[in-house]
Amino acid sequence: MRTRSVVAYKGPSGASVEIVKQTFSSARPKPARRVSFLAGLHGDELEGVYLCFLLVQYLRRLKETEPGAFLGEVNVYPAVNPQALCHGSRLWPFFSVDMNRLMGEPAGNSLPAGACRELLADLKGCSDLAVDLHSSNQHLAELPQIRIVKDFEKKLLPLALQCNVDVIWVHPMAGVFESTLGYNLNRAKVPTLVMELGICLRIHRDFCSQILDGAIHLLHHAGVLNSSRRPRGEIKMPLVLKADQVGLVQAKRAGLFAGRVKLGDRVGKGDKIGDVVDPVRGETLEEVVSPFKGTIFTLRELPLIYEGAPLVRVALDGPDER
Amino acid sequence: MGEAVSLYKNVWEKGHFVDTLSIVAGLHGDHLNGLHLVSLLSRFLQDVEDGRLPGFRIAGKIQLFPMVNIQAVMEGERLWSFDNLDLDLAFPGSSCGELADRLCNVLYKHTADSNYALLLDASEKRCVSIPHIQLLQPDRSLRRAARYLAGEIPGGGPDRFPGLGIVRELQPTPAFQLRLYNQWIENNVCALVLAGGRSAGIDPETNGALLANVVNFMLAVGVLAHATRKAEKGEARFYSLENERRVSASHPGLFLPEARVGESLRQGRKLGELRDIYSGETLEELFAPQDGLLLTLRDYPLVYQNETVATLLVEKERRWYWPFS
């Protein structure tokens, strides 16, 4: 394993801040393929950071015991927004910017814009395939899923199917994606899977080990690894959803949401999802019921809600379940 | 928790079928200069309506949005910590989304059919800028509008802000399409950004002077009228991106400025220096790379390595052609 710093700068106190990349090189002179995993673009999304730990641990052991298994190269960037990670914040502190809204900006605009540019350039230079790991924000928890912008479906869907996720959501393009890392890499012809799992500031060990299996499977599928001790477990066949197969239940009132469902639960039309309550008056404001039949793949975790807040997203059993 | 979230606007209107000017401030919770300027405008327009300013009358529709991001303003932060969302990267929003989407959508719907719009913006975070106008790919009508918003600020001069006559062209970035200003331009609103000052602070003297510029602009676009006074075209200097020079810190540390924003700099003029926090040693002296006007200067002393500490506006380099080929 070779450790390299791909972006480095010093803070006011003189202390260095670095974005680090771990490279597991190919046993062959020319790597079959190069795959990169990155996490922590939002500094409070720790599931991906933990997953990178699991992956680095696995790859280190493999390198020691079976170095010939590396037909290609694997790069792991465990914490690409290091200051936000130390802070446990989504945004890059001091500048209060979202790194995943700065991609594609000219470098001269600011230190974060420059860092994003360097990171993007490094990824482009060493990846034939990339996986950008995210968790949800503090409001929602997500079943392990891959989100694909429709324009890239043809290229990405076959790869996404190898990742042991529960859901693949193919959604239309929107302006907000243009400044994201995933979109910019895909535009630059580096197929990039954007993965969401769990919730920020927490680690779901079961989700992470599920996606570790997926990552190892993807690396074998992509021809990067060829290990004789490859885990032979089956990978999940995910639900592949188009935009009209996702049902969103939103709060009609502001208050506290007390849910009574879990991620992955099956719901039918009319099933109770939870209550919106007014704790000051002691009143139930809304009994939230599902208008859909399907599987819950997004769930409200932060009980504080305003009108319109997403409560659950349901993977619909069919288009007529809307 | 029962507390309603509201978006307030102040409206002055003279009849129907008139031109509308929308002025928006406080998209970020630390853009306090804009809030202050809008409060001055509100007082002025109310004085006009109540007849306390003889000669002036409302001739169109003027709507002021003093504080869009109320949540962030109340928190004293740039962004609302509940969603960490940059409200100026959420337009046009959606009528059925979350709170921020709805807020942006309501503001967009209230302003997108205006004839004219002004967005009051602060300088970059932790910096101070001279007040100036920003435009996106300006055509003739935008340039003309900018000239009416431009004009010397009384009390300006080498030691003070040199006035609003500076018009900077904005740089479209991938995220730019999500900004309110871009949505206005796409909707063919004659829209300008009035930027400057410092974030998280106000400059009452400058705002008092800027009030006169905005009043002149309102006279020019016909939403305000005066018995005898006509709008005056100010001097405007248009700067494109090629005219901007950023000066960055090669070292981190404590930045001690020496120059002042608004100053006309000669090449080699010292902008300031960076000191090591622990030893007090001077790590680096920063100088103007060429002649120019100091548009923006670092206001907050702690600086990361590679951060921009100053932005200069320079005249385009002359091209010399040999008299033979």
Ligand SMILES: [Zn+2]
């Ligand atoms: Zn994220």
